[in-house]
Amino acid sequence: MSSASVQIIQAVMLLLFAPLAAGFISTCKARLQNRRGAGVLQPWRNLRKLFKKEVVMAHHASWVFRFAPYIVFTATLMAASVVPALLVDTPLSLTADVIALVALLALARFFLALAGMDIGTAFGGMGASREMTFSALAEPAMLMSIFVLSLSAHSTNLTTMITHTINTPFALHPSLAFAMVAMVMIAVAENGRIPIDNPTTHLELTMIHEAMILEYSGRHLALLEWAAMVKLLLFSTLIVDLFMPWGMTAQADLTGVAIALGLWMVKVAGLLFVLALFETSMAKLRLFEVPEYLSGAFVISFLGLLSYYMLEVGA
Amino acid sequence: MSAILIQQLVDGFAALMLLTSFALLAQHRMLSVLHWFAGQGLLLAATAAIVAYGTDNEELYISALMALLLKGMLLPWLLRRVIRQLHVHREVEPLMNSSMTMLVALGVTLFSFHIIQPIEKTSLLMTRDSMAIATACVLLGMLMMITRKKAITQVIGFLAVENALFFAAIGATNGMPLVVEIGIAFDVLIAALIFGLFFFQIRTTFDSLEVDTMNAHLIHKDDDE
């Protein structure tokens, strides 16, 4: 099997597993809350239903509203295909390093916000304003944690970082620990999970991500939902890659890929379970507490940087 | 007359010159100021004549004669005519009362003696300390202009300064070259004519010769916003 074929498998795998991951989290939360839950395949069923449904749009919706779902979906998918899940060195991994990855997600977010404002409803504007504000505050923390990681690996390319973490013997680096905590906090904020935004609710005043896609229907809504799920899986893969990449194969042979796939699924499932646990135990923050949360993430990542210089440089 | 006698005479006149300057400062009534001013003019003419005789320099005789005619007679007569027409009488110092002015005048005279000190040693001419007195008279003339309210007394102060300069020219340097002398005299004459012209205009427009009322017209142009 050539690395190109692994690349395609990886992209398709991410695309298909995303709804399963979302379903897995909702069933875990249901189980934790003593409910039966709708089952792991429910997101699949929703998507299938939505794809068949008729698209209804407002009279004065412009082309931005119409093409935004496609741009959001393709940008997220492009970002996902760049992140190496199974094979360390995939051909596409050179096209974008971590910063470019974040920028691709920013492009998706930009168009989503514009689409939100296009129809001219109060909710669309509210969602766009909040989404952009909080994601802007998340940027510095995200970059600082990347900075900490790139310090040890002297690079921002994912493949180099992964190979660097695999080769160095396992040792408890405080800077990496801080960076991981910050990265997780940012991932939660970016994907609109519980402490920042409640993905399941339609309660107008609290929703951020939902408010923007309120006006969508049919296949457009399906694409946007799917993109959100892919983004969640993308972030979890990223965290897995950067902090616990053991088990990823260097060569593109069948057995290596199979083992990598198995390990990857276990690791992601574990991560998502922790997320579900976290979500059930936490209530949603008041809206204007979110900046404290995000600056907390920034401080943690800055601590990571300082600890890197204080402790590890000497070692 | 021997050189020493001339020298003593010139020093005497220099002392009288200083006295007249002080007197001009101290006067209150307009007419007495005028009389002292005329006296100073005559004194100047006498000094010029003595120095001319002493250094037998003919040009100086002409300037002595001009001083006598101009400063001794014409100007005082002109001013008296103006005073009588505008029937101006008492004069009040706006800035300082007379004793204060006297103190300042003394200070200024001492100061001018102090600054002229280094010069005296080198000058060879027969008028040794007249330069110091001339400087003192110039500064006293200025002081008079500063401390007077009436336009006429200010003009007299100005002419006193001119007298002091004329005295300096004669006493210290035995007279400037004739052409320059005539030029200066000519200017002083025109200045006096213009003063005369002005007095009538000021009188008609401001109906008082107070300098401050005139200033009021200038100041209103700059009132604060």
Next chain:
Amino acid sequence: MNTAIILALAACSMALIAALAPLLLRQPVAQRTGLSLLLAASGLLAMIAGICGLILGGDTLILPLGLPWMPMHVRLDALASFFCLVIGSLLLPVAIYSQGYLRDETRLTSLAIFMPLFVLGMLGVVLSDDAFTFMLFWELMSVSSYFLVTFKHENLENRKAGFIYLLMAHMAGLLILGSFAVLYAAAGSFEFSAMREAAISPFWASAAFLLAGFGFGTKAGVVPLHGWLPEAHPVAPSNVSALMSGIMLKVAIFGFIRVCWDLMGSGDFQWWWGALVLAAGSSSAITGVLMALQQHDLKRLLAYHSIENIGIILIGLGLSMLLAHFGHPMLAALGLVAALYHTINHALFKGLLFMGAGAVLHSTGTRDMESMGGLIHRMPWTAALFLVACLSISALPPFNGFVSEWLTFQTALMAPQMGGALLTAIVPFSAAMLALAGALAATCFVKVFGVVFLGHARSEVATSAHEVDNWMKVGMAIPAVFCLLLGLLPVLFIPLMDRVPQLLLHASLADSIHAHGWLWLTPIDVAHSSYSAPIVLIGMLVLGGLAFWLLHPKGRTIRRSVMWSCGNPHVNARMQYNATSFSQPLRRIFAGIYRAEEELHIERSRHKLLADSVHYAVHVGDMAVQYLYQPIGKLTLYIAKLLQHEHQRGIHAYLAYTFITILFLLAVYI
């Protein structure tokens, strides 16, 4: 006398002819066509001169003008030709744009004279090679742009902005004069060539650096001195403010680089210089974008954004100076290239943004975003091109803004340990500030595009808007295409810009850039970081096309009906989010910085709880104007008032003054 410098001088002479043309052509139509034709020619020539200068290398020349014993020296080296390229690349589209924009202006003569003079001033500054010529063209640039700012001098706002603008420009000129004088004292002559060789003591070098820094900083709009920029740029005609924001700020950056890098011995900076520039850059970036977010006047918002982008350029320059000091020439070259890349990027997308704003102003007649909305339906072309500029300025992948910010990030991230703990902390912190500024810029431009172009029209002015004519469309299309090209093919443009670090830092990126072929941009080496814009774009197009084709089985059309809005159909235009409400969260988060004054009055005629009408307005004052300009103004007037009393005394006082002066002089000097 190679071709490049001839072309550059031809560009200058074109501008001069354009300035003289209005004296012959009298009626507005002829003046307008003459102006745009000649300026377009000048722009084209400047671009070609820039490219030739970069490829073939520069040359110097002496013109017989100026003082008898010091004729005008002209030099076109790599730095000058790059900035010629920048000037030309925006001047060409703006000239074409002006043809349409000035269509219904009646009094054109003063604009037709001073706009070319403004261009001539900028070109002259870039080409000058001695202090006198530099200062001559510099002040010509300031004065002519002053007349442009006060072009529509009927409204008071223009006059006040013009006065502050001229005052700050003159102060900047004097400061720069100071730094040239210091260099003159060291070099003994005004020529730059002499100044380069002159050995200058560290103290005087720092003095010259600080003077030049503050002088050029004022003109570039660096934070504490930026008060004039948000006043002057919005009131100028849009095509002029495009030039001012796009190019004039870059000429100030050019001046800074020319004086502090080229004349003072390239490369041997003191460490605190770089730190100061870095700090100024990050604070400008943050303050610029934060203030921009609170504006609801479209062009004033764009002016504040210029401050942010100048901050980004200065971050690049500051990093490069630090790295040069600590002996990493390759990384310093990368920092300089990043800054230059952002310079040309900003010139293009800011020019396009101001032209777009001009188009909106031209058709709606207002700059206030609160009365716009839904313009995408009536001005589709302008909306599309404006969207390209918004994407570029928010540094999003396929466009050029992302490439320069990515390069700046790479410089910051790859900077190894430098000096003490303080420095190692500053560099990542400024990188974080850059990230925050970039993201806030994206927020701001979502707000701009959303409020202006999307949603319902908020006033009848917006409903009656009409699409602009072809000239303006072409004028806006050119920079949009450039933005895309610069974003996709950085590997082709960076070698061109690489000549400048070769000249200034004697270090080049050429080999590392080409390491991986034209597709991948690999600044230092491939293991470090790589980015390929073409593949990203192609990937997205392929995936998008696939998804679109798959999801469109035969005959499934889209049904149009009333908007959903959670089942509440009669939503009027006032219920939309507008400029003030969009930035309300940020106003709360950064309340400490803004000190916004909110006024709220509610009329209640019927009952305590029933409000008839609510009037809410928020005003965010500019810190620099409140805490820097006004106090100085008040101090001067206070001293002047004291002096004024002196002039109201009688004659006696003045006679006394003379008396005292003569006594004082005699006492002191005898």
Next chain:
Amino acid sequence: MNLFLATLLSPLLGGLLLALINNPRLAARLNVVTGISTFIFSVLLALEVLGVKSVDAMDGWFHLDAYNVFLVVLTAFVGMTTTIFSGPYMRHELENGRVNERRLRLYHSMFQLFQFGMLLGFTTNNIGVLWVSLELATLATVLLVSLYRTPASIAAAWKYFILCGMGIALALFGTVLVFFTSSAVLGHGNEALNWTALYAHAAQLDPAVMSIAFCFLMVGYGTKVGLAPMHAWLPDAHGEGPTPVSAVLSGLLLNLALYALVRCKMLVDGSTGTEMAGHIMMGFGLLSLAVSALSLHKQRDIKRMFSFSSIEHMALMTFAFGIGTSLATFAALLHMTVHSLVKSAIFFTVGHAAQAMGTQKMAEIRGLIRHHPGIGWGLLVGVAAIAGFPPFGVFTSEFLIFTAALESYPWTTVPLLLGLLVAMAGLFRFVQPMVYGETPDYAKHVHVNMTPVYIHLSLALLLGLAIPGFLADWYHQAAALITMVAPSAGGNA
């Protein structure tokens, strides 16, 4: 030598003739003819003198060298353009009844007499005659300032007369002191008062007396130059007098006083050998710059404001002459030329503006560009030129003054920069509202003759962009002449 006599006598004859002619139209035309003839003679004289480096006329009474011949040409030129400007201006004043036939006659004759006094002052070799000519010019200006016979103009004339009278008296005393020392060396004749002789024997003059003499001369001529704190007369004289008088007053009379001051400085430097004179002049220069720059902000009358601007520029020139290096002197001479040209052009425009708006109060002058583009743009460009923006000559000279100051006394550059900035702010603060905005309804149409303004501004532009070769080495000769005597730091360039 007939050229020299012609230059001197043409204004004198013109003045006397004009005193007789009653018909205003004929008088105005004769005034212009006299101005033109004076200018032509002065140019021919200048060409002759430059050929031969310096000329003595009438057995030493008059002396022409590179320094004063350039000032003679400048005076004659500005005098000529002022006569051209004053034609229509005074006719407008006549129609408005501010002046009657008799006073117009006085105006014309006094104007030419003033011109004669100026030329006499520049050309004479004798410091006594120089004093007399300055006194003559002052007396002529007193009558001109009080032309309108309004209470304010009479008060201004009185104030001008008293202050300048006292100033000149002090200068006379200084001259007497100089004569006191020089007669000891050169004997009693006229010889002892001639510049040429004095320079030759400068070393033998007694330094103590010379320094006292310089103090008196400095305060005396300083009053006439308008240096603070003796400047109080200048704003009033400018504000109240007719505009051609203000133009000539600030364009030329101040130059003559400064010329006399620089002559004395050369003398004192020769005799004392120290830099005392230069330092005093620099001190006065900086003080006046500060005072004038700050008081610009608090003015209400347009002509008073521009008079403070004249003080500011005279302060700059005094400062530059004070520095003494040849670069500084070159800059000062260039500044003197450009300032005369631009300032008189500004006063012409201001005259027309005041007539158009019927008032001199700046608060009531609005919308000049809309009312009459010529006046509006003329004023704006003139003020930009005087504030020191390129490409006009004032920028070049300020640039050179700045570099000269930095070479010899670096710390003085800080007050210099601050002064220039504050002055520029003050100027534009008032000019901008006057020039821009809508025209008020009380604006009258007025017959305007803007050609002199355009000539002056284009000359200043020429001096800024590319100083013609002959003028540059003309300045060099003058600068070398002035610095040759001065013992201060050797001038380079």
